[in-house]
Amino acid sequence: MKKFFYLSLLFLGGLITNVFAQTNAPDTAKRYIKTATGFFMVLRQGDDVLAHLENFAFKESIPSASYSGMGFVNAKFGFFNFKTKEYEPKEFNDVELASMSGSIAWQSGKASLHTHGTVTGKDFKAYGGHLLAATVGTGSVEITIIVHQQKLERIKEEPLGANVLNLGN
Template identity: 70%
Template sequence: MAQENKNDSVPKYIQVPAGYLMVLRQGDDVLAQIEELATKEKIPSANFSGMGFVSAKFGFFNFKTKEYEPKEFKDVELASMTGSIAWQNGKVSLHTHGIVTDKKFRSWGGHLLGATVGTGSVEIMVTVHDRQLERVMEQPLGANVLNLGREE
């Protein structure tokens, strides 16, 4: 099943044997679109990877304050994005990292807090897993960690 773009009849994603292939266009909120896909298609858990052109916001996790210290980069190439889809308290929980580069081939990367598609597109492959995975807050770390459950 493909989701229709609100502005036209171009689908944002299609189902493929391994999961879903997404193509997002200028102005699309990358993480919101992945969350929407996971919710609508009831994805139990997955990993994803992507590339394209974005404006991105990264965060470096400060273990003392337990908060992300943000930094934004406008109009950069998303050289690589990787992440996981799980659930937490009944909602989709993403954990996403990425690397972006500028026109001088400088690169920055880390935890991706947000990204908006710039000129062009972003292609994302979502590889779906067969079981639902949950993310749980672990202390004293103060961070959400993917819980693999118990083997029986």
């Protein structure tokens, strides 16, 4: 009986060690590939959607781009209050990202994203607006990125108080 007990402990210890090693293993999964029109990105649970897009734009020296996506997220939307010049935020957790669209440009040497989206819950009600933050929930988020040849910049326009895409005019 003692032998069975020790063997069980040994097996359980190995099982726990294996699970621990898998959860602490470095994430080496590829996040995007090049396509004929740009890139295709697949993000996984826990990934910060907007941070991955910003890092991608910098790493690949993207002059400007448009993107669309879908998947499962925890999202924070904002409605721009033109009086206060700030976003009024609202969070939605464990929702399906039915649609996301946006653009990549540059501002002060950094990638500048402008992203909108629509999410739905189990009740099939849709909510959306300016996407301030999104983290991949269960499942994944798939994003198609179409690269443009022109480098575009965003400029803060007054008295509007918002960043606007400048087309060089």
